[in-house]
Amino acid sequence: MSIVVSNLTKTYGTQKAIDSLTFEVRPGEIVGFLGPNGAGKSTTMKILTGYLSATDGQAQLMQHNVATAPMQARRAVGYLPEHNPLYLDMYVKEFLLFIGKLYGLKGNALSQRLQQMLDLCGLTLEQHKKIGQLSKGYRQRVGLAQALIHDPAVLILDEPTTGLDPNQLTEIRALIKTAGSNKTVLFSTHIMQEVEALCDRVIILNRGRLVADSSLSDLRREGESLEEVFRKLTA
Numbered sequence: 575m576s577i578v579v580s581n582l583t584k585t586y587g588t589q590k591a592i593d594s595l596t597f598e599v600r601p602g603e604i605v606g607f608l609g610p611n612g613a614g615k616s617t618t619m620k621i622l623t624g625y626l627s628a629t630d631g632q633a634q635l636m637q638h639n640v641a642t643a644p645m646q647a648r649r650a651v652g653y654l655p656e657h658n659p660l661y662l663d664m665y666v667k668e669f670l671l672f673i674g675k676l677y678g679l680k681g682n683a684l685s686q687r688l689q690q691m692l693d694l695c696g697l698t699l700e701q702h703k704k705i706g707q708l709s710k711g712y713r714q715r716v717g718l719a720q721a722l723i724h725d726p727a728v729l730i731l732d733e734p735t736t737g738l739d740p741n742q743l744t745e746i747r748a749l750i751k752t753a754g755s756n757k758t759v760l761f762s763t764h765i766m767q768e769v770e771a772l773c774d775r776v777i778i779l780n781r782g783r784l785v786a787d788s789s790l791s792d793l794r795r796e797g798e799s800l801e802e803v804f805r806k807l808t809a
């Protein structure tokens with residue numbers, strides 16, 4: 575399994591943001607992580623990527639426990655956080671080189687990987703611009719390039735297409751599909767068509783609890799649209 579989450583719980587003060595979540599993601603799957611605002615999606619992703627610690631339960635990425643083997647787990651994952659925090663004063667190329675070095679890349683391996691990421695993410699012409707000068711769609715490309723630069727087995731993307739215009743949205747979706755073709759991808763979104771276009775499976779949370787874990791083909795067989803299923807389970 576690429577991702578294993580068992581009985582994962584996170585409490586903020588007296589509020590349980592996630593409550594005994596258990597699910598697994600197989601190698602190569604693209605899984606849509608859905609739920610209404612505040613359901614606990616970002617909290618789960620932050621625990622998986624080592625930005626938060628769990629109150630209880632366990633999570634593993636590529637067999638590495640995120641709490642007890644954090645360095646190995648972090649190397650196995652690329653993360654695009656919600657709102658894509660970037661250093662706006664850095665140049666695109668400079669930023670990607672900086673992130674590559676943080677992952678231990680150097681010399682030819684670093685230059686080759688940078689070139690591959692600029693090509694893959696369509697950033698070649700923008701590489702000498704400051705990140706702050708880029709449109710939102712191009713900033714998302716930079717966010718994806720930084721998540722991919724160390725060639726992780728797992729990609730975790732928190733609402734990667736929020737706030738994009740329809741053209742940029744289509745381009746970023748295509749990029750996720752290409753970049754994720756040989757990876758395991760867990761990504762959150764509120765756009766149901768996106769899940770239908772990209773995912774093999776959906777996991778739905780509601781108020782911190784898992785309320786559905788199903789392949790899209792099983793959902794379709796039952797004759798309900800994803801939107802109907804979502805509404806029924808999270809109303």
Ligand SMILES: Nc1ncnc2c1ncn2[C@@H]1O[C@H](COP(=O)(O)OP(=O)(O)OP(=O)(O)O)[C@@H](O)[C@H]1O
Nearest residue numbers: 586590591609610611612613614615616617618656
């Ligand atoms: N740092 C924090 N301190 C206190 N409560 C928090 C904190 N972060 C999140 N929460 C709460 O935990 C719950 C889950 O939040 P989370 O951001 O994980 O949800 P989400 O499903 O990602 O929502 P959205 O779709 O709006 O991004 C919410 O009730 C939220 O207010």
